[in-house]
Amino acid sequence: xxxxxxxxxxxxxxxxxxxxxxxxxxxxxxxxxxxxxxxxxxxxxxxxxxxxxxxxxxxxxxxxxxxxxxxxxxxxxxxxxxxxxxxxxxxxxxxxxxxxxxxxxxxxxxxxxxxxxxxxxxxxxxxxxxxxxxxxxxxxxxxxxxxxxxxxxxxxxxxx
Numbered sequence: 001x002x003x004x005x006x007x008x009x010x011x012x013x014x015x016x017x018x019x020x021x022x023x024x025x026x027x028x029x030x031x032x033x034x035x036x037x038x039x040x041x042x043x044x045x046x047x048x049x050x051x052x053x054x055x056x057x058x059x060x061x062x063x064x065x066x067x068x069x070x071x072x073x074x075x076x077x078x079x080x081x082x083x084x085x086x087x088x089x090x091x092x093x094x095x096x097x098x099x100x101x102x103x104x105x106x107x108x109x110x111x112x113x114x115x116x117x118x119x120x121x122x123x124x125x126x127x128x129x130x131x132x133x134x135x136x137x138x139x140x141x142x143x144x145x146x147x148x149x150x151x152x153x154x155x156x157x158x159x160x
Contacts, residue, residue, distance in 0.1 A: 009078050010106055017114040023132050026094065026119045027159050031063050033093040035115065037108050038069040039100040039145060050099065050145050057153060066093065070107055080110035092116035097152060099123065099145040101137070121156075123148050 036054045040047040051067045058065035068081070076082045096117035100108035103124050112120060112130050122131035123143075135151045137143045143151075 006078065010110075013078055013080065014110055014113050017110065019114055019116045021092075021116045021118055023118050023120055025132055025159055028061060028063070028095075028156055031094045031119070033091065034058055034063050034065045034095040034097065035093040035111075035117065036065060036067050036149075037096075037098045037100060037111050038067060039102075039105060039108065040069045040071050041105075042101070042145065045145055050149065053146060054149060057149075063095075068111060075107055079106035081107060095119050095121070097121045097149075098131075099148055101142060101145070101148065121152055 036058075038047050038050050038054070039045075047069045051069055054067055055065060070081050070085070074081055074085060093115065094117055096112060096115040096119070098108045098112050098121070101123045103109070103126060108122075109126055109130075112122060112126065113128075119133075120131045121133045121135065123135055123137075125131055125134045125136075133152075133155060135148055135155065137148075
């Protein structure tokens, strides 16, 4: 990021909205609600197809899921979801999954830092060890969000 004023504003916003809830690994049987962040701005994938796969999985597991898939029009000038959208959010979740593969995606970072979930999963670790479980790509290849979600599902089912 080249704009230092925007970087400062983002840092302050993330600090002010941060969650103080202690986090750690929990089994799926203890998850009552889940939230999944899908990167709609990633050009090579269809966010609706990914959202359907996420919905099907959590419906099969009988866990209510909220899918966050913000487009450019849903973001404020700092790069995270507008306050009107955030105010409509239901009760806090127990599981937060970020499918955004880039640490440059501030909307995903903000949602992860501010989520009151007690178990957080991501594709790349953020400063401050935000995620409890990180499913990273191996080598130079960039995995799709669908492939990343498939790997995350495998790990979630192994946690007892």
